[in-house]
Amino acid sequence: VTERDSSLPEIPAAPKNRTHSGFLVFSFVLMLLLSIAALLPIYPNDFFPYLRIGDQIVKTGAIPTTEFMTYTRFGQPATYLYWFPSLIFLGLYKLGGATLIGVVCALCIASFYTFLWHSLRELNIKPLTCGFVLLITAVIGINYWAVRPQIFTYPLFGAALWVIMRWQNRNNRALWVLPLLALLWANLHASFIILFFLLIPALIFGKGDRKPLITATIAAFLATFINRYGWLIWTNMLSMVNNQSIRQFSVEWKPMANDGWQANIFFITLLLIPILTSLLKEKIPWLYWIWFLGFGWMALTAGRYGVWFLGIEVFLLAMLVQPLYNRFVKRGDRFQNKTMNLTLGVTLLIIPILLLPGIRGLWWTQSPPIYNDTTPIKAAEWLNQNPQLPGEVWTDFVFSTYLTYALPERRLFVTNRFEDIPPEQFIDNKHIADADFGWETILEKYQINLLMPSLKMQPDLVKAAGASPNWKEMYRDDQAVIFIHLLPVD
Amino acid sequence: LNIIGNMEKPEQPDAMNRTSSGFLLLSLVLMIIFIIAVLMPVEPSDFWTYLRIGQEILTTHHIPTVEFMTYTRAGQPAVFSYWLASIGLLWIYKTGGLLLTALVTGAVVSGMYVFLWLCLRRFGVRPGIAGVLLLITALAGSNNWSTRPQIFAYPLFGLVLWILVRWQQKDNRLLWLLPIAAVLWVNLHGSFLLFFLMLSTALVFGAGNRKRLGVILLVSMAASFINPFGLGIWTNTWKMVGNIAIKEFSFEWFPPANKGWQMNLFFASLLITPVLVAFAPRKPHRLLWVWFMGFGWMALSSTRYVIWFTIIEALVLGGMVESLLAGFAFKKPMFTNKVLNLTLGICLLCLSLLFLPGIRGRWWKQAPPALTDTTPVQAVEWLKAHPELPGPQWSNWVASIYMTYALPERKVWITNRVEDFPEEQLLDNKKLMRAEFDWQAILDRYGVNLLLLDQKYDAALLGAVAGSASWQQVYENTQSMIFTRTGK
Numbered sequence A: 001v002t003e004r005d006s007s008l009p010e011i012p013a014a015p016k017n018r019t020h021s022g023f024l025v026f027s028f029v030l031m032l033l034l035s036i037a038a039l040l041p042i043y044p045n046d047f048f049p050y051l052r053i054g055d056q057i058v059k060t061g062a063i064p065t066t067e068f069m070t071y072t073r074f075g076q077p078a079t080y081l082y083w084f085p086s087l088i089f090l091g092l093y094k095l096g097g098a099t100l101i102g103v104v105c106a107l108c109i110a111s112f113y114t115f116l117w118h119s120l121r122e123l124n125i126k127p128l129t130c131g132f133v134l135l136i137t138a139v140i141g142i143n144y145w146a147v148r149p150q151i152f153t154y155p156l157f158g159a160a161l162w163v164i165m166r167w168q169n170r171n172n173r174a175l176w177v178l179p180l181l182a183l184l185w186a187n188l189h190a191s192f193i194i195l196f197f198l199l200i201p202a203l204i205f206g207k208g209d210r211k212p213l214i215t216a217t218i219a220a221f222l223a224t225f226i227n228r229y230g231w232l233i234w235t236n237m238l239s240m241v242n243n244q245s246i247r248q249f250s251v252e253w254k255p256m257a258n259d260g261w262q263a264n265i266f267f268i269t270l271l272l273i274p275i276l277t278s279l280l281k282e283k284i285p286w287l288y289w290i291w292f293l294g295f296g297w298m299a300l301t302a303g304r305y306g307v308w309f310l311g312i313e314v315f316l317l318a319m320l321v322q323p324l325y326n327r328f329v330k331r332g333d334r335f336q337n338k339t340m341n342l343t344l345g346v347t348l349l350i351i352p353i354l355l356l357p358g359i360r361g362l363w364w365t366q367s368p369p370i371y372n373d374t375t376p377i378k379a380a381e382w383l384n385q386n387p388q389l390p391g392e393v394w395t396d397f398v399f400s401t402y403l404t405y406a407l408p409e410r411r412l413f414v415t416n417r418f419e420d421i422p423p424e425q426f427i428d429n430k431h432i433a434d435a436d437f438g439w440e441t442i443l444e445k446y447q448i449n450l451l452m453p454s455l456k457m458q459p460d461l462v463k464a465a466g467a468s469p470n471w472k473e474m475y476r477d478d479q480a481v482i483f484i485h486l487l488p489v490d
Numbered sequence B: 001l002n003i004i005g006n007m008e009k010p011e012q013p014d015a016m017n018r019t020s021s022g023f024l025l026l027s028l029v030l031m032i033i034f035i036i037a038v039l040m041p042v043e044p045s046d047f048w049t050y051l052r053i054g055q056e057i058l059t060t061h062h063i064p065t066v067e068f069m070t071y072t073r074a075g076q077p078a079v080f081s082y083w084l085a086s087i088g089l090l091w092i093y094k095t096g097g098l099l100l101t102a103l104v105t106g107a108v109v110s111g112m113y114v115f116l117w118l119c120l121r122r123f124g125v126r127p128g129i130a131g132v133l134l135l136i137t138a139l140a141g142s143n144n145w146s147t148r149p150q151i152f153a154y155p156l157f158g159l160v161l162w163i164l165v166r167w168q169q170k171d172n173r174l175l176w177l178l179p180i181a182a183v184l185w186v187n188l189h190g191s192f193l194l195f196f197l198m199l200s201t202a203l204v205f206g207a208g209n210r211k212r213l214g215v216i217l218l219v220s221m222a223a224s225f226i227n228p229f230g231l232g233i234w235t236n237t238w239k240m241v242g243n244i245a246i247k248e249f250s251f252e253w254f255p256p257a258n259k260g261w262q263m264n265l266f267f268a269s270l271l272i273t274p275v276l277v278a279f280a281p282r283k284p285h286r287l288l289w290v291w292f293m294g295f296g297w298m299a300l301s302s303t304r305y306v307i308w309f310t311i312i313e314a315l316v317l318g319g320m321v322e323s324l325l326a327g328f329a330f331k332k333p334m335f336t337n338k339v340l341n342l343t344l345g346i347c348l349l350c351l352s353l354l355f356l357p358g359i360r361g362r363w364w365k366q367a368p369p370a371l372t373d374t375t376p377v378q379a380v381e382w383l384k385a386h387p388e389l390p391g392p393q394w395s396n397w398v399a400s401i402y403m404t405y406a407l408p409e410r411k412v413w414i415t416n417r418v419e420d421f422p423e424e425q426l427l428d429n430k431k432l433m434r435a436e437f438d439w440q441a442i443l444d445r446y447g448v449n450l451l452l453l454d455q456k457y458d459a460a461l462l463g464a465v466a467g468s469a470s471w472q473q474v475y476e477n478t479q480s481m482i483f484t485r486t487g488k
Helices: A013-019 A021-039 A049-059 A083-122 A125-146 A149-168 A177-187 A190-205 A211-225 A232-241 A242-251 A261-279 A288-301 A305-327 A340-356 A377-385 A399-407 A421-431 A440-446 A459-467 B015-020 B021-039 B048-060 B083-122 B127-145 B151-168 B178-186 B190-205 B212-221 B232-242 B244-249 B261-279 B286-301 B303-325 B338-355 B375-382 B397-406 B424-432 B440-445 B459-466
Strands: A393-397 A449-452 A471-476 A481-485 B001-006 B283-285 B393-397 B450-454 B471-476 B479-487
Touching: A021 A049, A021 A083, A021 A125, A021 A340, A021 B261, A083 A149, A083 A177, A083 A305, A083 B397, A125 A261, A125 A305, A149 A177, A149 A190, A149 A305, A149 B450, A177 A211, A177 A481, A190 A211, A190 A232, A190 A288, A190 A305, A242 A421, A261 A305, A261 B261, A261 B283, A261 B424, A288 B261, A305 B015, A377 A399, A377 A449, A377 A471, A377 A481, A393 A399, A421 A440, A421 B338, A440 A449, A449 B471, A459 A471, A459 A481, B021 B083, B021 B127, B021 B338, B048 B232, B048 B286, B083 B127, B083 B178, B083 B375, B127 B261, B151 B190, B151 B303, B151 B479, B178 B212, B190 B212, B190 B232, B190 B286, B244 B424, B261 B286, B261 B303, B261 B479, B283 B286, B283 B450, B286 B303, B303 B440, B375 B397, B375 B450, B375 B471, B397 B450, B424 B440, B424 B459, B450 B459, B459 B471
Parallel strands: A393 A449, B001 B283, B393 B450
Antiparallel strands: A449 A481, A471 A481, B450 B479, B471 B479
16 A cells, blocks of 8 residues: 555545535634633733733843742843743733733634644545544643643644645645744744654655755754744753753643543543554555654653644544545535535634623623633732732742732742742742641741732641731632731741 | 454464474563562552451451451441452461562462463464563553552453453353353452453454353353352442542552653553554454453553553554564574473573562572561561550551551551541541641541651651650651650
């Protein structure tokens, strides 16, 4: 059996173009995905610290070179690789608040899946199969749609795949885009190495014209040096990947486990792929298997890499499901009315707009909140109104990330920038959060006079501080409690 | 397509049989497996408690119906379904101590892999490939080899699989063994459910004589009632599988994560399988795929199921690897001298006996210890010599388990039977382990007057207790410390 992408049964292109039924299916899928994206609340963890960094860059006119958001690591050397997305987030937030942030993030997600759709179509996968596999992988990947710098790279990943798919089909016209993607990616997020994880296997196992791809890959590699840190961006990226604090304490860097319904679907697909493969008569080209092995291993090693793997898995699933679809579903174009398809498709795409934060509230009384319920808005306001309260503050981790931007006057114990904080401090953080033996001694060590635990995440600390004669409760709402030390530490 | 598991006449290369080179390769792999199994120190977690239960059964001549090892849950109804395994482990320990215990552990673990070897050979996998697969499979599952009731189920699992593979190939001669396996399994371990899972799926998706297997399945089902609990063994096992506390507090019930080389092998096999399927000329039979899905899902849901899946995975991979390597590796018979092969094979198997605890110490100065460093042997001996010290006592989970057998006079705080304890106590246990702010209040609530703490694993609580005026140290060795209340 020869290895070729077109080994899957050809579909007649003419009816598809005539009726725009593909557009209708695509619109339906996109409508579902964008609706979910629009309804997702903003999680503070990886959003507010970037607003603060952006703010700092604007205020000082330079990218910081030292830590400036905490009292524990203040003044220590720090690298801000994500300066560009920080500025973008800040600009968007200042310009259009959470609504504009929501719009841009939804657009990033939409373009990611649009590129995936077109990539699948390059493989001659039928619209309904495309829609089905995109929905499955998107549903698994919802957790990766949080507002954070990484989201800007999704369209870049999708575009790179699309360019490679075209190249596989002997169409080299879009290869010039690759260096541009590399340039953007290197300035947006440390995951830019992913581009090369796509390109190098394509060079070895792909079936397009290797010469232009080699040139494009070299140009892309060189383009990664065009950034604020030059070639050091590679070493910074590698040191971040190997950072002990990140590895030990960041949940998203931990290996995936079959916990929760999305993980359930993810692992079911892993078990199903070999079975579907055994039913397939045609051979899937090596390139997809190499990507599957590489990105699969990454995903199983650290949860955060799952998003890239899903982008690869979608090809395999499509190639495996397509023959089943041909076998069991009757052929024929179901949606034949072109005008109807176009109208319905466009209408479907409008629906997510109505669900955007700031808009949905206008017509939906009990619409989901804009910010995740871990965002301590009221407690931060209270703290803001009480600047006379002395000393350093310890807060829940997520609270800290929100306070970086909401209350820049007060420095914090930690931020989401794990790489800036030594592992010992995270251990101390855990001891405080769990109210382990000696928690007050640890607080004294850091000269902490204010405590802001989360009622949900640190119930024991709330109990411990409440029971301690050294702490007095000053504020409480349904999320947070604020305690003050009765004998402030000098 | 040449479908694995559906071959009426399995390929048995004559040259291999004539020369016994297969035996040599199997012996080599078994030697490695046996050595690893017996070098592992006895994990207290799932061992000592069963000795104590066995002891209780033999002393009272009946299976207990209430909890009897702890002061926290004494007298509460409890089901001791692993009664036969408990008696078995006790008999082995009393007869031959840790040496015989390790020998039996090594033997039953190896037994399972022998059956896997036989299955692979039935599929026509050549000894070289079968040996490599066996070794990788064994290494991936080696996390689950600790001495515990479950290990008695391993050879039964292998046996059932082998019989089903033969049945799949239209050989029904050994089917009669299945009901016997069912009776044994049901009295040894709760994993007997797997027996019925395999048989019922084989009945639906298999290629053998369904009528016969159907009859055998019914007989086996009836045989499963031959146990002290009758039908209750089924409901009790289901309850245990669905127990929330077990799932929340017992690590081995957590879903596996790709951490450590054994888990690396397990997850890598998941990724490699479809690639092999894509390119192998021979594809596995649908029955194997059904098992792959079922056992795969179990393994991905709970670490304790990984070992069963690795065996199924080896069967799925076996024929495919064989067909892929048909033209490349192991083409010529490697070891052609039958006498030498047999002699060498037996020598290798005998050699592995030198690694048993009690024997290895005679020729290996720095041999690994027979017990883990979490087993507080000396401290418990000291406590035994001081019965006047007032209880109740608290010690960590592992030490408590050891004490159930080593110091039965003192009731312990908790045992490995997670299902016997309320969630609140399990939470309190966690809090004590990390010395949460109200550790003293928790100890007061349970009336604890004596503490046996591990210097390494209870460091947090040790720090708290050492700095408290309410406790005074009465014993210390390099591993443990014992404290009593001062009355302050």
